[in-house]
Amino acid sequence: MRYLLDTDTCADVLRGRPDVVARLRKVLPDDVAVSTISVYELFTGVGKCARPERERSKVRLLLETIHELPFLAETARQATRVRVDLEARGCTIGPYDTLLAGHALAAGLILITPNLDEFSRVGGLRFESWRKP
Template sequence: MRYLLDADTISFFVRRHPTVLDRLKATPPELVAVSSITAMEIEFGLQRKPERRASVEPIVAALFEAVEVLPYGLAEARATAAVRAALERQGQPIGAYDVLVAGTALANGLIVVSGNVREYRRVAGLAAEDWREPEV
């Protein structure tokens, strides 16, 4: 199993959430990825709050260096479009960044790790976990 970290999970990591830290330490880095979309979300947060850059950027940079940062390409775009269309047909739109992360996960066969699993579990064929919860 390979995992795709959502922006909120990275935020929990930066804030040293104990179970998120434990899960990341227990998971080999080659099994963890971050979408370039999520990297943009994190960078946007740092641009909005530059006073946090000095304390947050080294932590995030180390994480991004240790795991694969996946580009967003044609396969991801097609998967994203399919997810968005399916959910809109059901009258259940999904957030703009969440659908991009979901498409990336589906295109690459990854499990999304997010504190917002309810949003991701609406996506057919997509597995999602919340690493704030203890492992069962």
Template sequence: MRFMLDTDSCIALIKRKPVGILRKIISLGPGDAGISAITLAELRYGVAISAQKERNSQALDEFLLPLEIADFDETTAGAYGEVRAALEKAGTPIGPLDTQIGAHALSLGAVLVTHNAREFRRIPGLAVEDWLA
């Protein structure tokens, strides 16, 4: 996985807006893009609280078909501990799920694709791209 999609990028792709992000994802090769299991949990939560659960669940399932879903494993847990400690020490913490997603991308050496680049750039060493800008 070269690119890990954050939740906001996934939602943009599911909604097919803006077109630029669709072009970017289509240009990638097989296995180049994926998501964290944490992102999947956020997306499933969004479906669970939506007014159109069946439609949104189907759209999510179709979106997920070509993507790798990376497990949050022991290596990732270690990276999370280090990232969270560094952010707290610097006095620049970010939300707990974003910390997990950022640490996950960092542990895999993947570029995190997010429209929330300002927050994620607080994570030392994390490569971030905004395909929605």
């Protein structure tokens, strides 16, 4: 496994954003994962949309093609280190992004996200965007 897609990247895929979809198609299926944190966020979004049945179906289809990486105790410990470090430096990121950063670090994966400014605050995190500028 090589890449961890964040929730915004998954949303880009679900919306059919051409640049992100094209990049995903170039990657071997075994090289891509999604955190169970993003699974939670995606299904929360489904519950809030006007046509939840249709969107739920799209999310399920996406998740059938991408490995789901469980958020485990070691992942939680790494996310804790991320949060403590950020707070000590007086800069924070959103709580789910903290968890995703910790997950990518714990698993040794590159986080795929359009939120480059936010994740640039996390020391040691490898990240990139699949969106074209």
